[in-house]
Amino acid sequence: MTPEIVLEAQGLHKVFGSYQAVRDVSLRVTKGQIFGLLGPNGAGKTTTLRMLLGIIEPDKGERRLLGQADTRRVTARIGYLPEERGLYPGMRARDAIAFMGALRGLPWAEGRRRADERLPLVGLADAAGQKIRRLSKGMAQLVQLVGALVHDPELIFLDEPFSGLDPVNQQRLEELILAQRAAGATIILSTHVMGHAERLCDEIAIIAGGERQFMGSVADARAKLPLRVRYRPRNGAAADLAAILPADAAEHGGEWRFALADNGVEPLLAALVAGHFGVEGLAIDRPSLHDAFVHIVGSMGDGRTVEEVE
Amino acid sequence: MSGWRALWVVARRDFVAIVFTPTFLLFLLAPLFMVALGLVGGGSASIMAANADASEKLVAMVPETEVAAFRAADARLRAIARVPTLSIVGQSGTPAPDDFARYAGDANVRAIMVGSASTPQISERQPGSGRYLAALAETVAREGLASAGRAPVSHPTIAPLSGARGGSRAGKSAIGYGAVFGLFLLTLLLGGQTVGMLAEEKGNKVIEILAAAAPLRSIFLGKLFGMLAVALLFIAFWLSLLTLGSLALSAGGVGGVGGGAGGGGGGGAALAELATGPAVGWPIFLMLVLAYFIAAFLLLGAVFLGVGAQASTVREIQMLSLPITLFQVGMFSLSSAAANLPGSKLAMVAEILPWSSPFAMAARAANDAAIWPHILALGWQALWVLLTIRVSEKFFRIGVLKSGGGSLRWPWRRTQS
Incomplete structure (x- = not known):
């Protein structure tokens, strides 16, 4: 119907x-x-x-x-x-x-x-x-x-x-x-x-x-953004890690954040284990509507309200 | 929801919001303050005038033998002319120069007469201020001669004049002018109230609720008719009060407007003129005046409402309403002139011009018995009311919602959304 x-x-x-x-x-x-x-x-x-x-x-x-x-x-x-x-x-x-x-x-x-x-x-x-x-x-x-x-x-x-x-x-x-x-x-x-x-x-x-x-x-809006990975290594140098992690990975207080690749988290995990970096913490986050909104809206608007314009 | 129902809801809200408040009582009684101020002002002016009159004096220094005759003649002449107080001083011979000098030295003495009625010598402070003394002496001299059978004196019989038909032109003009003035005052006092009617809605954003639920035309008309209902309540209140007052005065023996006012003083004469009535008769005249008030109110109220919608503050409202008020005063002046010149070209212009037409036609109802011009005029005014409402509504829309555009549509055409 x-x-x-x-x-x-x-x-x-x-x-x-x-x-x-x-x-x-x-x-x-x-x-x-x-x-x-x-x-x-x-x-x-x-x-x-x-x-x-x-x-x-x-x-x-x-x-x-x-x-x-x-x-x-x-x-x-x-x-x-x-x-x-x-x-x-x-x-x-x-x-x-x-x-x-x-x-x-x-x-x-x-x-x-x-x-x-x-x-x-x-x-x-x-x-x-x-x-x-x-x-x-x-x-x-x-x-x-x-x-x-x-x-x-x-x-x-x-x-x-x-x-x-x-x-x-x-x-x-x-x-x-x-x-x-x-x-x-x-x-x-x-x-x-x-x-x-x-x-x-x-x-x-x-x-x-x-x-x-x-x-x-709302799910469609969230789907505009990839899942995000938060990874905290057990050991290893940052420079070595950067070579393994995706290009968009960035470190925040010992935690690395980056978008989840299309082929999933398993290949990355295998590379990390092989490189002896270990895993102290690993989380995969779904993007919130807020994230999707910010992503979609970007820098649209000039900050003025309609009332001001009217 | 139909536009008519929305109109009723808005009108009812406004009527209740205005009438059921303590401030409305003050508004209702406002004319009393005006009357009271007028009475205080008028009373003060009368007292000042009376004091001025009382301080001015005339002096007649006449032979002892003529004192009684002068007093009697003064009493009769004083009834038909307003003159300063007269001091009649009896003299047994030629007045002493000191006496004359004493009176002449008093700045309040306007003129002094010395001598008998047949040969008076009059000294006056300003040219003409001794004329009364001259007329008084002549009256005493004529009456002296008449009593001796040497001159004729008229002995009139006075009876009230009656049987006139239709009233005097002056009386009708007075009624016409009264109608113009009354209508002007009422429309200005009551129609002007609409100017601020939207300030509240704009200030507290209720306008958004109204505009979402009802056509803007219904809001506009609801406000206009709500205030018209308040105005009619105001008029009904005062008409009832005046009618009751008039009945009470009649019962108390004082001649009312419709009662048989007699001759006598000036007030009685004015009542007699009113009693002769307007040309179309009192009942039709009052109905026409009411219809013209409604037309004038709607014409003026619609403009005030449309203009008021542009304003957001009291100061802006005052600034915007001033030109309309001045325009209205101009229309009043034109209509007043028309009331004094019935049948003239000026009167015709005033009767045709939509903004002065209600006032001028009310004056015409006092002066001319024909009814058909009023039917024509009311139709003409209704057309202008519709046109004014339509144009004002357009301004109202722009002022209230910051949204104009679209072509001008006639009020009876349905709005396409």
């Missing part, structure tokens, strides 16, 4: 003045996935999300959400937590959540009921009646997250959802995201923190310099 496509974008372009924020970005997300949109600051992630959501129109390209080219037709089925958090300070948490639900078509009363029901799930049982201005930044952020999900959306966009949260709440948010997926929702997660993406995402797209550099599974 062909998986249902819930998000499809083809050749999105966006220019702000003379700055090309996004160039020819294409994406494809299937139902039930947690899809990571990764990239350094100013890479074009938020601009891409804003185009997907219909907040801004792309200069070129097409997008389709939940089968609709007119994204306004499906706003009631979409949830969105923007990067820049926004709540009315004078509103009570319960009303703020109900308001966000009402914007997505949920009746006010039902929004209030769900707010009372769900705030305790994120540890904010006592916050429902409090005004936003009285809540801490982290608490307000959780209120906004509950608001973004109050109408039980099928497609959820989370733009840098972990920023500003303490480790406990970050863990709580990860669990919440997984619970949403378990309930059948599809999640688009924009982040530049690789740890979260590595733990949560089924597929990722890496954007840098406004262009999509990679799209595939």
